[in-house]
Amino acid sequence: MATTGQPQRQNKGRVQVVRSSLPYQVLLYLNGWYFAFFFLCEILIYVYKNETLPYADNVLPAEVILVFILAGIEALRLFFAQKGNLTERIVGVVISILLSIPAVLGALYLILWQTYVLRVDVILAAIQAAFIGLELVFGIVSMINFARATPY
Amino acid sequence: MRISGIVPARFLTIVAHVIILIILFWAKDDNIKQCLPSTYTQSEYDSKDTEMIIGLSVGLGLMLIELIGFIGGISMFMPFQSMLSVACHAGAVIALFFFLFEFWPCSYYWYIFGFCSALPAVTEMMVWLGVGFFHKGL
Known part of the structure; x- marks a missing residue:
């Protein structure tokens, strides 16, 4: 499945090596769709919580804004990771790895520290955190791959 | 190959099905009581509980x-398997929502499980066999 480091085609003395990681790209593509689903679910869950549970002043808007900020961070993270992986540059992958720290903290906030934690919250955010963790591993591996000397 | 909308649709329906199965693990109590008589012993409850745990785990x-x-890419771009999978899992999610919120008796779970x-x-495993032994892949 992985096409990293294998010469694909040989024409007229030029060897083309694809070092972009396919599993990493599949994960990023699916994570984009999963996050859209996750975002929609979280907003609907906040609507439900607002209707049924008592909240202190200004807590609910802060949590909703946090989910929106998380969406922004996630969009940037996935964008830079995909660009970095497809163009085989380290910079994009490094930016996405750095952005995955606030993304993980946001997921942890939804699991542990928000005012009311529902079971759905725990499961949804845990799947999101698992995605981020897997992408961290693949990101580091592909970063090492890109950092090697360019093969001729 | 052009990626059509069926790949994310299949992924999201499978994930939704997984999420609702995990929720059922926590909330199966009422469903078990629905398929027991009004007076029941602890051992009867336990046997039904084990049955549900086995069903949900499988x-x-x-x-x-x-x-x-x-995700391994074996059946990602196979139209028939993807379509069947989307239809089945979307149906399962809706049926399990009713199962959860309307407190359906626990024996109904086996129909949802089967279909x-x-x-x-x-069919997924038949696709694996076809790809592995008969070279029927794309």
Whole structure:
């Protein structure tokens, strides 16, 4: 499945090596769709919580804004990771790895520290955190791959 | 190959099915009481509880099989398997929502399991066999 480091085609003395990681790209593509689903679910869950549970002043808007900020961070993270992986540059992958720290903290906030934690919250955010963790591993591996000397 | 909308649709329906199965693990109590008589002993409850736990675990295992086949790329671009999988899992999610919120008796779970978890998993494994032994891949 992985096409990293294998010469694909040989024409007229030029060897083309694809070092972009396919599993990493599949994960990023699916994570984009999963996050859209996750975002929609979280907003609907906040609507439900607002209707049924008592909240202190200004807590609910802060949590909703946090989910929106998380969406922004996630969009940037996935964008830079995909660009970095497809163009085989380290910079994009490094930016996405750095952005995955606030993304993980946001997921942890939804699991542990928000005012009311529902079971759905725990499961949804845990799947999101698992995605981020897997992408961290693949990101580091592909970063090492890109950092090697360019093969001729 | 052009990626059509069926790949994310299949992924999201499978994930939704997994999420609702995990929720059922925590909330199966009322469903078990629905399929017991009004007076029941602890051992009767325990046997039904074990039955539900087995059903839910096997359901999660079948989801795992399908996710491996899907994310591993074996059946990701096969139109028939994807369509069947989307239809079955979307149906399962809706049926399990009713199961959860309307407190359906626990014996109903086995119909949902048979038609919406086992059927796509069996065809998925037939796809694996076809790809592995008969070179029927794309």
